[in-house]
Each structure stands twice: as C-alpha cells, then as structure tokens.
Amino acid sequence: MTMFSRSDRTILGRWFWTVDRTLLSLILALTAVGLIAVAAASPAAAQRLSGLTFKLGDFYFLKRQIMWVGVGMPLMIGVSMMSKPLIRRLAVLGTAACIAALIALPVLGAEVNGAVRWINLGGMQLQPSEFLKPMFIVTTAWILSSRFEDEAMPSFLVSGVLLALVGGLLIMQPDYGQTMLIAAIWVGQAFLAGLGLGAIGMVALAGVGVIALGYFISPHISSRIDRFFTGEGDTYQIDKALDALRAGGLFGTGPGEGQAKFSLPEPHTDYIFAVIGEEFGMIACLAVASLFLAVVIRVFTQLMEEDDPFVTLAAAGLAAQIGLQAFINMGVATSLLPSKGMTLPFISHGGSSFLALCVGTGMLLSLTRRSRFLKSSPFASQMRSAA
Template sequence: MNAATLTGKIKAKAALVDPNRYGRSDRSAIGRWFWEIDRVLLLMVAMLIGIGLIAVAAASPAAAQRYSGGSVRFAELHYFYRQIGWIMLSMPVMILISMMPRERARRLSLIGAALFFGLLAIVPIVGPEVNGARRWIAFGVGQVQPSEFLKPFFVIAMAWLLSLGVGERKVPIFILSGVITGMVAVLLMLQPDFGSTIIFVTVWVAMLAIAGLDLRILGGLALAGIVGVILAYFFYPVATVRIDGFLFGEGDNFQVENAMRTLTAGGLFGMGPGGGTRKFGLPEPHTDYIFSVIGEEFGLIACIAIACLYLGIVARVLVKLLDEESSVALLAAAGLAVEFGLQAMINMAVNVQIAPSKGMTLPFISYGGSSMLALSIGMGLLLAFTRRNPYLTRSPYVVKWGGESVYP
C-alpha cells in the first residue's frame, strides 16, 4: 500500500467522526461536554439528588421541630427549601468543573488542596466550638468545613503526586504522600474528626495499591492501621468513647440505637411519606441519620435500592477505568470513587448499627450546604476525569484534527 492510498484511507475514516454527523454542529465546550461526559454516571447522580430532596422533605419537619422552635415561616419544610437553594448553587458548580479539561482540573485541585489544607491548619485556632468539636470556620454569612472541601482536592493532588512514581516505583514519592496524609490526619484528629481521618487514610492506601506499591508494604500499612486504631483507643478520648459505646454498649448510645429502631419501624415498604413518627426522636434526622428516616417512611426496600445506587456509581467508574491509559486520570477517578463510596458506606453502617457514630453525611442525600457544595466539586472532578470521546478508540490510525489527536 503506497503513502497516497494510506493517506486517503485515513482521511476517509477521519470523516466518520465529523461532529456534524453526530449532531455536533460546532466544537463548542457545551457540545463536546455533552458527547464526552458519562451520561449514565450523571443520571445516577441526578437520581441521588432527587432521592435526597424527597428524603430531606420527609426529615425536615422533625429537624425543624427540634432546631427552629416553630419560629421560622414554613417551619416544617424549612430545611427542604434551603436544600433546594443549595442544590441550585451546587449543580452549576458541578457542571462547570466537569467541563474542564483534565489538566485544568488538576491545576484547580492542586490550588484547592493547598488552600483548604491551610484552612484546616487554622481550624483548631479560630474555629468556633460546636458540640465539643472545632471543624468549621465562620465567614460572616455562614460556616465552611475545610475538611469536606479538602477531600476531593486531596485525592487529585495525591493522584498527581503518585503518578510521578508509577512504573519506576519511586519510594520517596510514596513516602512524601504518606507524610502529607499524616499531616492531614493529625490536623483532623485535633478537631476532633476521627471519621474523616479514616476516610483520608483509607483512600490514600487504596491509591497506593492502584499505583502499584509492593504488597508487602501494603500489608505493613494495614498492620500499622490496626495498631493505630488500638493506640487511638487507649490514648485518644474520642475514639475511646465511640469504640466503648459500639462494642460494649457503654456511654450514650441513644443516637445509634434510636436510628436503628427508626430505620426498621417502617418494615419492607415503609409507613408512607409523612407517616413516620420515630424520626421526631432522632437528633440529626436531616443529616447524619437521614437513611433511618428513609427506612421508616419508604421501607427497607428503598434503603437497599439506595445502597445499590451507590454501589452502581462506584462500579461504573471502576469499570470505565479498565482501559484508561493516563495514570493521573486512573488514580484520580478511582480515588474519588473510593472516597465517595466509603463515605456512603460509613453513613449507612452507622444507621444500621454496625459502626460507631461518625457524624458523617450521606452523599447527595443528607441536608447541608458545605457537604452539598463539596460533593458537587468532587463529582464534577470525577466526571471531568472520566470524560472520553466515544469515537476515539475505533481504529489504530491517528490523525491530527483541530490540534487534537483523533482516532478515526
């Protein structure tokens, strides 16, 4: 085959991906985003947000009765209306971030990681104390929880750092990532926030495994984690109280016990929207224990469906990454998926009384401004790093089209 014939075949195949043929009359950012985004993943996230609105509406009367004292207009649905406002703010943020090229998303994450790490460092100094913890920074119009925003940015920053050692197994890179994770863990435990500490460390170890760290070292880290929990039990009062309450029933277990009773009160199919009564006895029905409210009003079947939806999101991302060639994208997307799924799993485990209380929200379902905005940033980054042109893997031929590589 001569060069002219080969060139003709390449041009002919390149024509097959003409954007006009697939409804993309221009190469605008919105048009490319629509065709490259994982629309199934986006649909599942939208389903979670819709379920969350229904759940917050169900939990809002109980929360309003406890916290508003009836002094707020439309008090029964006070938190529902506020949640709508947070969603209207957060969803455009998620979409805008998901439209970013990977390189720009990486740079944004590195800046965000540095910023929120700095804020996390000053939380114990300037943060107001709420229920014995300092986790927030007040900014006049509201409060921000730096650890929530640091989670997605930390994952991308670790993905970039660990990618520098992929293939060559550069030990100093792994050690540096461990030092950074350890600093974050110490700052979190000063707040104290033992639950978030577990998430950061677990996600870091999972990313090390994906990056190809030696199994013997991973085994050592697992052993170190067990030793760390034991030491925390003896020398970290917060962990001592939580573990004693979970294992031996000591201390105040009202929250987790009442959550379990509430979750099972509705049976398989629930008591119907607005029919729940036990939710009025929950301390945080719209945030930490919203999963129990769902169980009471919509039944255990609905709870199982929600758990399957979270599992589907994580599985969708991991399967999509099987043929990913970029080490940064692979580590970033996998880390974000693990972090998202782990947070959901911990919240549900607390509600069904198989884990001690952590004070952790259920992603995209629990009420919360900082939580909703931070999760939207994380999901936007996940969508950005899983974007892929669906027509790029159909031929080994590569041509340049508009300054980009195209696989006709």
C-alpha cells in the same frame, strides 16, 4: 431526541457528547432522592432545633437544601467542563488552601459538639475537611502517577508525608473518621500505583495505632467504640435509628407519616438513611444503596481501559470516596459500624458537604470524559491484572 447534535462544536455540545451521561444520571438520581429524603426529615429536624435559637418552619432544611442544589449543580457541571491539566492545578491549589484552613482552625474555628471543624463565614459554616477530600485525592493521584514517567520519583514517600500532615491536622480537630477515610483511599491508590503488600500492611498497622491512640486519649472516641462492642452506655442514637427502620418495614409508613423520626438525632444529616427506611421502607433503602454501588461500578468499569495513570488513580479515588462514605453512613444507621458523624453523599442536608461533593464529582466527570477508549495500553493491562 437529544439536546445537541453530534456536529455541535459549542462548549456545551462537546461536553454533552464526551461526558459520561450514565454516571451523570446516577448522580442526579441521588440528588433527587436527597431532596425527597430531606423533605421527609425536615419537619423532625426543625422541631428538634426550634426554641433553641429561633422558630424554624417545617421545611426550613428542605429550602436550604434546594438552595445548595441550585448552587452545587452548576458548580459540578462547570468543573466537569475543565481540562485535565486545569483539574490537576485546581486540586493542588485547593489542597494547599484547605491545609492552610485546617492550620487556621484553632484560631478561626467554631467549636460544635466538642470539635473544632467549622469556620464561620457571614452566617454560614464552612468545613475545610469536606473540600479537602476531593482535592487531596486528586493531588495524591498526580504525585503517585509521576512514578510511571520516572521510577526514581519518591512518589510513595512524598504522598505519604502529605497524608501524615493531613491526618495530623484532622486528628487535632479531632476527626478520626475523616482521617481513616482519607487514609483508606490513599492505600487503595497506592496499591493501584504499585505499592507492595508489605508496605500496605505497615500502613494498616499505623492506622490501627491511630485508632488505639484515639481510644485512649479521647473519651468521645472510646465511648463510641465501647457502646458499639458492648452495647452498654448511652445508645440513644442508634436505638432510635433502629426504631425508625423497624417502623418502616419493607414498604414504609408513607411520605410524611413517620413518627419515629421525631425522636431521631440529626434526622436530616447523620441519620437520614433511617428516615428513608421509616417513610419509604427497606426496599427504598436497598435502592439507595444500589445507586451508590452503581456509581462505583460504573467508574471502575470505565477505567479498565484507561491509558492515563493519573486519570485512573484520581477517578478511582473519587469514586471510592463516594462509595466508602455512603457505606459508613449506612453502616452507622443500621448499627453495623460505630457511630460517626459522616453525611450520606448527595442525600444528607449540608452546604459544605454537598458543595464539596459537587466539586469532587465535577472532577470525576471531567477526568472520565472521552468519546471512546483506547484499546491498547500497558497501564490498562496492569490495572486489569491487579483487578
């Protein structure tokens, strides 16, 4: 029995019968997994931080995460009820606001671990780059989709300049990881919009150049890359993450029974995947990875028959953000990628990250709302050919 009848014409009724309930269920499942994972990681995180500022309770971070979920879920549902034109306006205005915040960071920002990425607002820290990601993705989708209405529009140039501006501001923090993530998503969107392989190759070379620049001018970046390729230097973080994963085996030590997590840096954020591995086992890790894969597959499958270029480019980009960010976080925790401070979507503790993901997912749910797909579309045929 459903909550709403098909004849229900209220706002909630129309939303329920047009929203992608499968995608929504996957997001809710990831959020539930996140609460369980933060509960497991919270005692270790609280113990590592207690004494530095004030005494934290064992479940301090779980209580905060529950608060963020309580704020973020209604926010996600509210955004998902917005119309496509409103989503587009929200993204453009949000991109402008986030760029302004990034410009103001050197003056208003607080330095943490050698990087200036956060603005202190009444006892909480706001990270503009987290909110920038979904806003930028939808904005560039709008710019790139304009070429399907007018081929003379310099869509690639305009969006490329915007990418360069955003990338430059992120590198100033410095934050090369977010820069590469956003650039990779833009390349994917541009390819779907018709950018040639030659131009994509040039963008890829530019990305390699940015990484090389970071390697030579940033000791922090060079040390991470050197540790990954040579195994020399301070490998404490990844060693402890691998210890936690080994301790869990296939089925884990059991909820609350993990001990390696107490030596793990950032167990509630960057390395929460290792905590899941220790207490719930490698099978649970594979299940979490499968949930992220299911989100991406669900979105791209639904988009195969989409007739609106803007919707396709925006939704594909938002799904790619979730998938790529999850891949990077899990890759770092398993020593498949160099260390990078990037959260596991919907699972890691964090206010800015979780709320920004809720906004982005709300946009994704809004853009994919429909009662049925159109069966014939030149753009849909083009997308199937590209796939």
